[in-house]
Amino acid sequence: MSTHIGTKDQAARTVRVQRRPGRRTFRFRRWAGWLFALPALAFYGFFNLRAILQSVQYSFYEWNGIGASTFVGLQNYIDVFTQPELLRPLINAFYLILFFTVIPVLFGLVAAATMRTMEGRFTGALARTLLFLPQIIPGAAAAVAWSWMYSNNGVINQVLRAVGLDSLTRAWLGDFDYALSAVGFIGTWLSTGLCTLLLISGIGKIDTALYEAARLDGANAVQQFLNVTVPGLRRELGVCVTVTIISALASFDVVYLATQGGPGGTTMVPGVQVYLLAFNDARLGAACALAVVLAVLIVAIIVPLQRLFQERES
């Protein structure tokens, strides 16, 4: 993208040089262009950027939202990394990446690689529609749907009983050992369709000559997959991984409606903990510190990933 902008910049610059006489009016016009950007800047500045900066500011204070606030320096941040109730949600969030990202992307990759050998259009319109569905409905509704799936009389237990695994049946979302994985699996449900469709549409764009060449070089199916398919899907993989990691780390709706972080905090995630700290426990400073840590973690993971997936493109 940046290379594209670069060439256009140069083009504009050469045009500008040619039009020396009108340069002053041109410059004025360029500043006047800000009139177009001002409304966006105002809304963004006031309701987005200012809120972010204020969160950073609040994170250095102890404040219950009403009374006076006390400056506590880095104490809130120390708390985030030492108090189990604040650290645990962060660890849980990383565990959720397995379900939100790893499983859907691997499934999508395998599905796409298998579909490649098929000529023509891969899916009927129906399959496509169904794969998109989880992407359309709100996460909150997905949580309600899956709470029912996981309940004592729900589909999961029903299926287990049908195949004779009665001993495994349980109220999944209330189980200390399985609740977090069960919540994560809702994320698998949310991400799998989109990842699969993205990767399938990406694999269709890979030049078939590359596969021919690989085959002539004696590459077997696995080698073709690793050397042609995966590099060819770099861009789509980058998208799937980025989007799903963000939704795993910043998850709120699904967890809040499915478990509220319970039982016993086993499914607590940063999003829900920030909300509870701020609006239940009136610990606004700690809430903001946790939110800032979460934001920094997300950026620290996403930026290198973006680099990794875009590297060879230019």
Add this chain to the structure above:
Amino acid sequence: MTVLNSPSARTASRPSATAPRTNRATASKLRGRLPGIMLIVAAAVFSIVPLISMLTAALAPQGSIPQGLSWPADPQWHNFIDAWNVANITVLLQSSILIVLGVVPISLLISTMAAYAIAVLRIPLGRIFFLLLLLTLTLPYEITIVPLYQQVRELGLLDSQLGLILPLIGLNMPFAVFWMNAHFVTTPAELSEASSIDGASAWKSFLHIHLPLAKPAISSLGLLMFLSTWNTFLLALVLINDPDKRTMAGALQAFQSKYSTDIVLLNAGALLLMAPTIIVFLLLQKQFSAALLQGAVKG
């Protein structure tokens, strides 16, 4: 996934059974396709099972304890009417539509204008503004909720739709400007050059040349924004106490905590609450699929 193997295998085998003329070539082609088709069918079944399970539960007699997936002998369609009234769907529809109408058109207009200023007019410091937007694009909503609550309270807009609409417009800006910028950098530079030589003002060239060309990009962005606004949850929960003034997704929380024990009514109500987006999706499927795939790539 093992759970889904049996139904998927059954459905997947259907195409080969109905294959026209057992020509050896098509048969082997189909055999090659089978694993792929099975995977896709498995994923599709996986996507729909929770919703079907909700539907069968919603049709069970009220007060009964439904089983996961079993079509009720006597489907109680009127459960949906009861849930419609209990969940206050009419009011919620109005509230959600009001919020979408408040957020989406303004967001579209001002983000398109800003992207035009940055990409086409090349306003001074425009790149810096853009980088700032890009920097905040990946930040989670969680980092804004505490100060936003304070701000909206100071504005006296807590518990009103306007108090949700204004922050949502601000929060939409990074993605929206990013999206429109991606469109504008692909429009040929000669377009604006030609028009400025003609003496057309920036506004005229925006209105008559760039806006019509940007229509496809704007409409996909509009669809994505409709979806994200309609599904707004966290912010609605924080800024609006009265569930009837929230978005439908936001109201789901109140409905769930109220009827958590009434499985039949809960599922019927939840289905009603998610029906509007599903219906809009089915109507505009082509556009939605394109926007979602494209949106993911751009985001």
